[in-house]
Amino acid sequence: MTYPENYRYTKEHEWVSTEGDTGTVGITFHAQSELGDIVYVDLPKVGTKVETGQSFGSVESVKAVSDIYSPVAGEVVAINSLLADAPEKLNEDPHGTAWLVKIKLADPAQVDALLDAAAYQSFITG
Amino acid sequence: MSEPSALLKTPLNAAHRAHGARMVDFGGWDMPVQYTGILDEHNTVRNAVGLFDVSHMGELEVRGPQALSLVNHVSTNNAARLAIGQAHYSGLLYEHGGFADDILVHKVADDHYFLCVNASNQDKDFAHIAAANRWDCTVENSGPKFAQIAVQGPKAAATLQKLTKTDLAAIRYYWFVDGEVSGQWARIAHTGYTGEDGFEIYIAPELAEARWNELLAAGAGFGIKPAGLGARNTLRLEAGMALYGHEIDASISPLEAGLQWIVKMDKGDFLGRAPLEKQKAEGLKRHLIGFEMRGRGIGRDGYEVRVGGAPAGWVTSGGPSPTLNKNIGMCYLPIEKAQPGVAIEVMVRDQPVEAVTVPIPFYKRPK
Numbered sequence: 001m002t003y004p005e006n007y008r009y010t011k012e013h014e015w016v017s018t019e020g021d022t023g024t025v026g027i028t029f030h031a032q033s034e035l036g037d038i039v040y041v042d043l044p045k046v047g048t049k050v051e052t053g054q055s056f057g058s059v060e061s062v063k064a065v066s067d068i069y070s071p072v073a074g075e076v077v078a079i080n081s082l083l084a085d086a087p088e089k090l091n092e093d094p095h096g097t098a099w100l101v102k103i104k105l106a107d108p109a110q111v112d113a114l115l116d117a118a119a120y121q122s123f124i125t126g
Numbered sequence: 127m128s129e130p131s132a133l134l135k136t137p138l139n140a141a142h143r144a145h146g147a148r149m150v151d152f153g154g155w156d157m158p159v160q161y162t163g164i165l166d167e168h169n170t171v172r173n174a175v176g177l178f179d180v181s182h183m184g185e186l187e188v189r190g191p192q193a194l195s196l197v198n199h200v201s202t203n204n205a206a207r208l209a210i211g212q213a214h215y216s217g218l219l220y221e222h223g224g225f226a227d228d229i230l231v232h233k234v235a236d237d238h239y240f241l242c243v244n245a246s247n248q249d250k251d252f253a254h255i256a257a258a259n260r261w262d263c264t265v266e267n268s269g270p271k272f273a274q275i276a277v278q279g280p281k282a283a284a285t286l287q288k289l290t291k292t293d294l295a296a297i298r299y300y301w302f303v304d305g306e307v308s309g310q311w312a313r314i315a316h317t318g319y320t321g322e323d324g325f326e327i328y329i330a331p332e333l334a335e336a337r338w339n340e341l342l343a344a345g346a347g348f349g350i351k352p353a354g355l356g357a358r359n360t361l362r363l364e365a366g367m368a369l370y371g372h373e374i375d376a377s378i379s380p381l382e383a384g385l386q387w388i389v390k391m392d393k394g395d396f397l398g399r400a401p402l403e404k405q406k407a408e409g410l411k412r413h414l415i416g417f418e419m420r421g422r423g424i425g426r427d428g429y430e431v432r433v434g435g436a437p438a439g440w441v442t443s444g445g446p447s448p449t450l451n452k453n454i455g456m457c458y459l460p461i462e463k464a465q466p467g468v469a470i471e472v473m474v475r476d477q478p479v480e481a482v483t484v485p486i487p488f489y490k491r492p493k
Contacts, residue, residue, distance in 0.1 A: 036160055037163050037165040039446045040423070042475075058475070060424055062168075062356060062445060062446055062448075063159065063164060063359075063445070065424075084422075
C-alpha cells in the first residue's frame with residue numbers, strides 16, 4: 001500500500017490533506033486494515049469545534065469500536081455523508097472517497113508538524 | 127501487543143499464522159480472530175462451510191462405576207437420560223445457583239462421560255468437579271489430549287464425508303460416534319456453536335494440522351474458508367447462544383438466562399438446585415431478552431440499557447448481524463420488561479439510542 005506523499009499522518013492513524021486553510025481528515029489504510037470490516041461511522045456535526053487530540057467520532061468494525069482523534073484544531077465544515085449508508089467504503093478507499101471530515105484549520109502550519117508519508121510508514125512497520 | 131510466546135497455543139497455531147490470520151489473546155490463548163474478514167467468514171459459514179480451530183476448548187473426562195452420579199450432581203441437565211453416543215448442553219453451577227460454566231456432556235459409555243468446557247474455565251471446572259467428587263469415579267483434565275476442529279455450514283457434512291467412512295447422515299443432531307477421519311481415530315459430534323448444521327471433531331493434537339489441511343482441500347469445491355473467533359461470535363449471537371462471561375457467569379442463574387430447558391429439577395438434588403427452587407418460588411427479577419437497534423448505533427457488550435430514561439439493565443453481547451443486516455444484541459432487563467416489543471434505549475457512548483426488544487434467537491437456519 002502506498003501512502004500519499006502530500007498527506008500528513010498521526011501515530012493514531014489519521015491522515016490530513018490540506019488545501020488553503022481547510023484540512024481533510026481520514027483514517028489510514030493501516031487503520032482500516034487493523035479494524036477489519038467497518039460497519040458504522042459516527043461523525044461530529046458541522047460546526048463542531050475540535051481540539052488537537054480530541055476524540056470527535058468513532059469507527060466501528062464488526063468486533064470493535066475505535067475513537068477518531070482530531071489531528072488538528074479547528075471547526076468542522078463538512079462531513080462525508082457517503083459513510084452513513086456505506087461505511088464499508090472506509091475499507092475500500094480510506095485515502096480517497098472515504099474521507100471523514102473537513103476542518104477549517106485554526107493554524108494551517110500545525111499540519112507541517114505531523115508525520116510525512118515515509119515517517120508514518122516506518123512507524124507502522126516498526 | 128501481547129507477546130505470543132507467553133500465550134497458550136493450539137496445535138494449529140503455525141498453520142493460522144502461515145495462512146495470514148490475525149491473532150489475538152483470547153483468554154490467555156493465541157487464537158485467530160479472522161482470516162479474510164469477519165463478514166466474509168460469517169457469510170461463508172451461513173451459505174457454504176467454514177472451518178474453526180476450537181482446540182482451546184477444554185475436555186474433562188469422568189470415568190468409573192459411579193460416573194453418572196458425579197456428572198448429575200455437578201450439572202443441571204439430566205445425564206441419566208443420555209444414551210451411549212448422545213450429547214447434551216448443560217450447566218455447571220456453584221452452590222449459590224450461578225454459572226461456573228456451560229458445557230457439553232457426551233456419554234461415551236455407562237462408566238465414561240466426556241465433557242467439553244470453555245477454554246478459560248477448564249482448570250476451574252476441573253477443580254470444581256473434582257472437589258465435588260464423593261463417588262467411585264475419577265475426573266481427568268484431558269484438554270492436552272485433544273485438538274478440536276469445528277466444520278460448520280450447510281456443506282459441512284458433504285465436506286467431512288469425503289474424509290471418513292463413518293456415515294455422517296446416520297449421526298443425529300447432538301449425537302456423536304467414535305469413528306475415523308482420514309483413517310485415524312476421531313470423535314465426530316453432530317454439534318456446533320454457529321446456528322448452522324455441522325460437526326465438531328475431537329482428534330489427537332499431532333494430527334490436527336494434517337486434518338485441517340485435508341478439510342480445507344475437501345471443501346474447496348464448496349468454497350470452504352477458515353474462520354476465526356470473530357465470525358464464531360457473530361454466528362452464535364445471531365443464533366442466540368450464550369457465551370460465558372457475557373450472557374452467563376457466576377452472578378447469573380440458568381433461569382434468568384432463559385436456559386430453564388437445561389435444568390431438570392425432577393432428577394433429584396444437584397449443585398445449585400436450592401437457590402433455583404427459591405427463584406422459581408419467588409419469581410425471577412430479571413431475564414435475558416434480545417434487542418434490535420432502531421436508531422443509528424451499535425449496542426455493545428456492557429453498555430447500559432434504559433427504559434423510559436431510567437437505568438434498567440445492560441447489554442451482554444451486541445453487534446452487527448451480517449445475516450439479518452441489523453444491529454442486534456442481548457441484554458438483561460427487569461422481568462416485567464423482558465418481553466418482545468418493549469421500547470428501550472441503549473446508551474452508546476453516553477447517548478441514548480432507540481432499540482426494541484425482540485425474541486431470541488434472531489436467526490434460525492432453514493430446515
